[in-house]
Amino acid sequence: MNDRELMQRRDKAMGPAYRLFYDEPVHLVRGEGVWLFDDEGRKYLDCYNNVASVGHCHPQVVEALHRQASTLNTHTRYLHENVVEYAERLTSTMPGELSVCMPVCTGTEANELAFRIARAVTGNRGTIVTGSAYHGNSYVVNELSTMEYPVSEQPEYLEVVEAPCGYRGRYRYEEPGFGRAYAAAVDEGIDRLAGRQYQPSMFICDNIFSSNGVLTPPPEYLQETYRHVRAAGGLAVADEVQSGLCRLGDHMWGFMDSEVVPDIVTMGKPMGDGHPLAAVVTTPEIAERFAKKYDYFNTFGGNPVSAAVGLAVLDVIENEKILHNVKTVGEYLGRGLRKLGEQHDPIGDVRGKGLFYGVELVRDRKTREPADTEARKIAEHLRHNGILLGVSGPCRNVIKIRPPLVFSRENADQLLDGLQLALAGRHQ
Numbered sequence: 001m002n003d004r005e006l007m008q009r010r011d012k013a014m015g016p017a018y019r020l021f022y023d024e025p026v027h028l029v030r031g032e033g034v035w036l037f038d039d040e041g042r043k044y045l046d047c048y049n050n051v052a053s054v055g056h057c058h059p060q061v062v063e064a065l066h067r068q069a070s071t072l073n074t075h076t077r078y079l080h081e082n083v084v085e086y087a088e089r090l091t092s093t094m095p096g097e098l099s100v101c102m103p104v105c106t107g108t109e110a111n112e113l114a115f116r117i118a119r120a121v122t123g124n125r126g127t128i129v130t131g132s133a134y135h136g137n138s139y140v141v142n143e144l145s146t147m148e149y150p151v152s153e154q155p156e157y158l159e160v161v162e163a164p165c166g167y168r169g170r171y172r173y174e175e176p177g178f179g180r181a182y183a184a185a186v187d188e189g190i191d192r193l194a195g196r197q198y199q200p201s202m203f204i205c206d207n208i209f210s211s212n213g214v215l216t217p218p219p220e221y222l223q224e225t226y227r228h229v230r231a232a233g234g235l236a237v238a239d240e241v242q243s244g245l246c247r248l249g250d251h252m253w254g255f256m257d258s259e260v261v262p263d264i265v266t267m268g269k270p271m272g273d274g275h276p277l278a279a280v281v282t283t284p285e286i287a288e289r290f291a292k293k294y295d296y297f298n299t300f301g302g303n304p305v306s307a308a309v310g311l312a313v314l315d316v317i318e319n320e321k322i323l324h325n326v327k328t329v330g331e332y333l334g335r336g337l338r339k340l341g342e343q344h345d346p347i348g349d350v351r352g353k354g355l356f357y358g359v360e361l362v363r364d365r366k367t368r369e370p371a372d373t374e375a376r377k378i379a380e381h382l383r384h385n386g387i388l389l390g391v392s393g394p395c396r397n398v399i400k401i402r403p404p405l406v407f408s409r410e411n412a413d414q415l416l417d418g419l420q421l422a423l424a425g426r427h428q
């Protein structure tokens with residue numbers, strides 16, 4: 001069957017809400033490490049998929065899954081070593097009092113549970129989120145995902161504050177204390193909520209602001225924001241679905257870059273190296289106060305197979321010194337991207353760290369007019385040259401680079417060479 005026929009069957013069987021990447025979709029049949037292979041044996045360097053955190057089909061993860069799936073799979077209402085060990089191992093990577101792990105299956109479920117916990121524990125209903133955010137796909141979490149719908153549809157309990165973009169936002173890099181200025185805007189948001197008779201239950205942000213085109217605000221941003229939110233009676237929630245599990249190269253978790261300790265941490269995608277595994281981590285006090293009001297059960301969350309997979313991922317992270325790899329290869333890649341930025345006028349800004357970068361394309365460096373069609377063309381060009389990456393940001397003009405964490409220097413060179421050619425092609 002050719003790809004056109006398969007697409008027609010797919011449209012019919014799955015409906016139009018399920019979109020595909022690329023004008024000419026990629027039909028993948030196999031993955032290994034940082035490589036993906038299509039049905040015609042073509043090879044693609046994966047510079048996009050953070051879910052395959054320790055590499056596609058890592059043998060140790062596959063073996064752990066196979067072994068546990070061949071032995072037993074149930075749920076968290078029976079005792080099982082794997083689940084307890086996973087909760088202990090995961091929380092041992094967290095600072096402060098963050099020692100309780102509530103397993104779920106997806107980032108959406110983790111954020112939905114955080115939302116429920118925050119409301120139950122604080123007794124407040126207001127929620128503060130950043131603009132152009134993405135936190136997941138359930139009804140409630142979609143409301144927190146401000147990139148998904150028009151401002152006119154924002155619910156009354158929601159206060160949307162500007163994401164801390166120093167390149168395009170209200171406060172720019174050049175401004176001294178620009179991180180603090182964005183945090184002060186959160187405080188103003190709390191006042192606006194109060195004006196509508198709402199107190200904050202929580203502030204939540206993605207700590208790498210992936211859907212904003214990758215932002216790394218200075219530490220004062222989270223420090224001050226958390227202080228304002230707590231002073232108003234709310235909880236500080238770190239969405240680590242994108243920024244967690246070594247992604248940013250200096251620490252296991254993204255919020256650690258800002259030297260803060262959240263009240264609730266939500267995580268997902270990379271934890272299972274492709275297997276659906278996610279969690280909420282919080283303090284014993286918050287977990288207890290929630291449990292006084294509610295039970296929580298999630299049929300598939302924390303099942304013994306998922307826990308075995310999660311443990312294998314943590315083992316690989318340790319044994320293969322993944323954090324060190326992300327740090328060193330990430331710095332190398334960052335230098336290369338910034339060098340490209342010096343050579344190519346359309347690159348307005350290069351942001352990010354570890355193995356997560358955003359390269360913002362503009363038509364004019366002065367006006368910063370977003371080069372959205374150009375960004376898409378570059379992604380399409382690279383796809384036809386064996387490199388997969390994404391486009392993100394509110395103006396859809398930021399090339400998003402977020403490969404598996406086992407990306408090597410050699411892979412970074414392959415990507416930089418590909419980008420160099422794609423950018424040069426634009427001027428011909």
Ligand SMILES: Cc1ncc(COP(=O)(O)O)c(C=O)c1O
Nearest residue numbers: 106107108134135136206241268
């Ligand atoms: C920051 C962030 N939070 C939450 C989610 C939702 O995760 P899931 O798709 O596993 O529900 C995503 C998904 O892209 C995300 O990027």
